[in-house]
Amino acid sequence: MTSYRLNRLFNPKSGRALDVAIDHGFFGEPTFLKGIESIDNAVSALIAAGPDAIQLTVGQARVLQSVPGKQKPALVLRTDIANVYGVPLDDHLYSHHFPDAVEEAVRLDAVCVVANLIQLPGRPEIREANIQSIMALRKECVRYNMPLMVEPLVMQENSVNGAYMVDGDTRKIVSLVRQARELGADLIKADPTSNVEDYHLVIEAAGDLPVLVRGGGGSISDRALLERTVGVLDQGAKGLVYGRNIVQHRDPVGITKAMMAILHDGSSVDDALLLIAGE
Template sequence: MLPRLNRLFDAGSGRALDVAVDHGFFGERSFIDGIEDMRSVIATLVEAGPDAVQLTLGQARHLQSVPGKHKPALVLRTDVANVYGRPLDSHIFSHHVPHAIEEAVRLDAVAVCVNLMQLPGRPEIREACIRSIVELRREATRYGMPLMIEPLVMQGAEADGYGVDGDIEKIVTLVRQAVELGADLIKADPADRIDEYHRVIQVAGDVPVLVRGGGRVDDRTLVTRTAAVLEQGARGIVYGRNIIQHPRPAAITRALLSVLHDGTTADEALAELEEAAR
């Protein structure tokens, strides 16, 4: 698995920026705002140069058809669920793609990503996720494919939109379960108290933690939070809508990369972003 992870993490900083563009998989109209034209989106990201792009089975070909050695690595999303609708459907589900690991090998992915969702009052979704993780873990070990587990602590059904529950106690508990289930990588929720995020890193042990972006926020919040979670020990970030729905996705990508890999401060990165807009 190490050869694949070596293609995900930057050789200098040991960190990674993975841009998630797998939102269309979940069947929610608002999720595809800004990514209607996937060829154009991926071309923009390739030029901006993040460490990886997270895509689905149906869209991965757009990245992997790009010629040349210097392009983002592929992280393949393996599961689909209908838990993001408001209101929720009367029947909710989560399923992983059959033969997902074989598909990832054929597509030359560096890792696969699967959810571990905690939805209040719906324990069957967590059970479905665990079943998927156990099956994927078996196949991932067989093929030497790193398994990224995404512990996702969700707000209750009364919440509006794609919100996350930033309770550090819940995040720590679910992250630990992901580690126990055999995660090679963790894609974890941000927390309400970033100064406590070292607890997430601690409970993950030697499993690298990449922090997901959650809902859309302003540039200052995004860049400042990124610098803060890195200080707390995170090995990288997995951002989706905060990049792909940004008015200047290439510019915000480059700003985040400078924080991750060059040690740029949040204020310096924001100044560079503002300068790029002029």
């Protein structure tokens, strides 16, 4: 029955979804706030662009859900908070979930909840905390027929820039995605592999679970981002969860429309680029 809610996430024509994540203020990192200084303005702009879903936190979800009408994007609710993104890192790292997160998701009419499964070099206690959260959330998700999206994140050693950055190692990503599946995820939000041509291995590890590809941060050209998107979709990904790639873009509405054209209409990269201002 969890699929009933997911019917509002995935496009009926393409079977794919674009979830725009603007839950970054939750993590307490100042650089994450660019483009979402005003959640009201960001949500309004995204509603106009028309993605399939917007990913928000318990404290911000009402901004989307108070908008009248049935055509607005669906709500994906972030349930956990961690401090692994700061520069420099805090001496003490943590990860916690809201104990009543699933009940909140029901009250807020979310289509699913999302929680991290983070692998940090030398910090197994964070992964353990995530596993504890996932098991607790899954118990409530089953009770309320709420889909659970698990976000496996494999991080590099933090000595690179003082914070943990995404590690695109295919072998590590596949292993963590498989663990997310074993823990009872209903859908997976996973990083792209460094070699995009390897992504079918991630899809294989997820089995029959839909995989939505995480955008992450970093500077990347519009063409490169769209080409990577086409690459992972061609190998079986069912959608995207892009955040800073969209909200920190010079034309958030245009890049959203470009993504939607590729996802749902099968547009080419060249045609999608025409939807972005300045291209």
